[in-house]
């Protein structure tokens with residue numbers, strides 16, 4: 026009996042030794058761990074969705090192994106500013122994962138689910154390919170309590186809005202966002218924002234702001250954002266920092282200086298950016314705020330009244346003039362539901378098509394017609410590369426696509442949604458050498474993870490979630506252009522989310538291992 030037991034013991038031990046110890050081993054790659062430190066040759070072992078070992082480990086120790094010879098192994102990228110609130114309806118989120126994004130933050134620019142708890146449950150139930158977190162949006166909360174009215178909140182309104190923000194935070198929101206160029210947020214004043222941001226800050230949430238102005242009054246808008254940080258102690262995030270007026274190109278230097286000064290006095294403030302000289306937003310953002318009050322019916326009344334329309338048009342021209350722009354030719358249609366044949370056309374082309382002329386006046390008339398048909402989503406070419414590069418060099422600037430989930434072939438969206446991270450690594454790191462690869466990866470990983478307190482994301486070390494991107498530094502790049510935006514990033518052959526391959530040999534695997542991320 027004893028001998029049998031010993032023999033059995035030996036047999037069991039042999040079998041155990043032959044069992045792979047890890048679920049996944051990535052070998053022969055250069056690990057750029059997200060801290061900003063130099064890349065080093067190391068293998069990465071993963072078990073139960075976590076990184077458990079970094080160093081020398083044999084490929085045979087993994088049930089699965091990936092040979093990363095010639096590739097950089099980085100933490101999964103965190104896209105800190107998206108509009109992918111409906112990811113449950115597009116669960117593969119291919120445009121994100123194909124550019125290395127493994128975690129997204131939604132609920133930006135003041136727009137989010139009102140019932141954050143229900144939204145997070147819906148996404149968890151649907152199962153999606155990326156990790157997901159959301160902010161609670163000011164515009165969403167304000168519209169719920171006050172509609173689209175242009176007025177200050179009463180005490181009762183304010184307490185109702187605070188309760189909604191508090192509930193969202195209790196349900197798992199990671200902070201509070203504003204969109205102060207949009208209705209109804211544009212009707213709010215700083216004290217209201219402070220009151221609401223304080224609720225989020227007290228729960229450990231961030232304050233992220235699409236500011237009131239991003240060009241002609243950029244410095245004042247940054248000051249307002251920082252005032253919220255000063256008053257509430259919130260960690261602050263300036264959303265999609267840019268200079269969106271040719272007349273103000275160069276003002277990014279002052280903007281970044283204001284951020285540095287605030288950091289020096291103790292406010293935790295970062296910014297995010299996308300690596301393009303064009304923005305994307307609604308057509309309505311070109312109209313004066315008062316003209317948009319009260320919803321579509323009221324808007325149509327104003328646009329159909331000749332005297333009021335004349336006044337709106339004059340104000341639009343004035344606002345453009347301050348920016349150094351003469352007409353709407355810097356604008357292209359991304360998506361126009363009423364007539365998709367206009368998608369991809371410049372406003373000059375739109376005016377030619379709708380009004381038989383491309384003059385500035387015909388462009389404004391075409392914009393009026395489009396607003397009467399409930400508006401459009403647009404791409405706006407009005408930034409300078411010098412500002413984009415200066416902002417990128419700042420150590421406290423993370424990257425963000427500002428994009429939604431893009432379904433192949435739909436509309437002519439801004440290419441950032443398919444290419445942003447890859448464009449940074451290809452165009453700005455490899456070609457222009459604006460920042461180093463290690464620094465770019467830090468800004469996509471540990472910087473945002475620390476800001477949002479995603480404690481187990483953003484670096485490659487034992488104990489962290491196994492979100493990994495394998496990229497070829499010689500080939501990584503964006504393929505999506507403004508003309509042909511439906512093209513996935515290149516040079517990113519493998520992406521893992523929580524230890525599961527979502528991209529393998531450059532193709533989406535269909536896996537949906539994404540988790541809901543909460544502040545920790």
Ligand SMILES: [Zn+2]
Pocket residue numbers: 133134204235264265
């Ligand atoms: Zn925005």
